[in-house]
Amino acid sequence: MNYRIAPSILSADFARLGDEVKAVIEAGCDWIHFDVMDNHYVPNLTFGPMVCQALKPHAKTAAGVPVPIDVHLMIQPVDALAAAFAEAGADLISFHPDASGHVHRSIQAITSKGCKAGLVFNPAEPLDVLDWVIDDIDLVLIMSVNPGFGGQSFIDSALRKIEAVRQRIGASGKDIRLEVDGGIKVDNIRRVADAGADTFVAGSAIFGKPDYKGVVDAMRRALAG
Numbered sequence: 001m002n003y004r005i006a007p008s009i010l011s012a013d014f015a016r017l018g019d020e021v022k023a024v025i026e027a028g029c030d031w032i033h034f035d036v037m038d039n040h041y042v043p044n045l046t047f048g049p050m051v052c053q054a055l056k057p058h059a060k061t062a063a064g065v066p067v068p069i070d071v072h073l074m075i076q077p078v079d080a081l082a083a084a085f086a087e088a089g090a091d092l093i094s095f096h097p098d099a100s101g102h103v104h105r106s107i108q109a110i111t112s113k114g115c116k117a118g119l120v121f122n123p124a125e126p127l128d129v130l131d132w133v134i135d136d137i138d139l140v141l142i143m144s145v146n147p148g149f150g151g152q153s154f155i156d157s158a159l160r161k162i163e164a165v166r167q168r169i170g171a172s173g174k175d176i177r178l179e180v181d182g183g184i185k186v187d188n189i190r191r192v193a194d195a196g197a198d199t200f201v202a203g204s205a206i207f208g209k210p211d212y213k214g215v216v217d218a219m220r221r222a223l224a225g
């Protein structure tokens with residue numbers, strides 16, 4: 001399995017965001033997870049396309065290989081800002097279907113700009129909509145906490161939902177990444193991978209420790225073990 005680790009810069013030092021992005025890339029992470037909150041869909045407010053654009057030049061390895069920016073939209077409505085993020089350099093853009101009046105149109109707003117599109121499911125949200133758009137998306141993001149804040153505890157029912165999504169992806173025959181977001185730590189990442197996830201967002205687990213590489217390495221060891 002080709003696992004990906006995606007540090008969430010929600011838990012980074014906002015006064016040094018460019019350096020924080022470089023530091024987690026040096027630590028060996030695969031994607032940069034960018035949490036967009038609007039104080040409407042979720043009770044918190046973070047950053048917009050201008051910050052994404054400012055970070056884009058920093059999202060590459062020392063050898064110059066681009067590192068994907070994985071934008072997680074927790075905003076309502078979706079389409080106009082999704083397009084703005086595509087122009088600001090996002091590589092993948094995910095949104096919550098319950099925040100969009102027309103899910104298929106929101107997917108098109110993302111893919112028509114050349115970005116990969118993802119659907120995000122909250123802990124208590126059913127997967128029904130997935131059956132109707134699975135051929136149109138590149139990623140499913142399962143929330144294992146309620147969106148809005150870093151540092152919350154993993155909600156166990158997410159494991160059953162990840163298993164259900166893994167079955168649907170298998171049946172679709174499509175190459176769709178299965179990402180999980182919220183409460184991921186070194187000591188539970190293996191369990192989440194066993195349920196079927198292949199991409200792991202981690203905010204406080206990585207940025208909350210002084211040695212980012214130590215955490216990323218420990219996560220990779222847990223995934224390999």
Ligand code: DX5
Pocket residue numbers: 008010011033035072145146147148149150151152181182183184201202203204205
């Ligand atoms: C929560 C965000 C997460 C958050 C995860 O709404 O979507 O990406 O940063 O933080 P941790 O890893 O601390 O649970």
Ligand code: ZN
Pocket residue numbers: 008033034035072181201
């Ligand atoms: Zn997120």
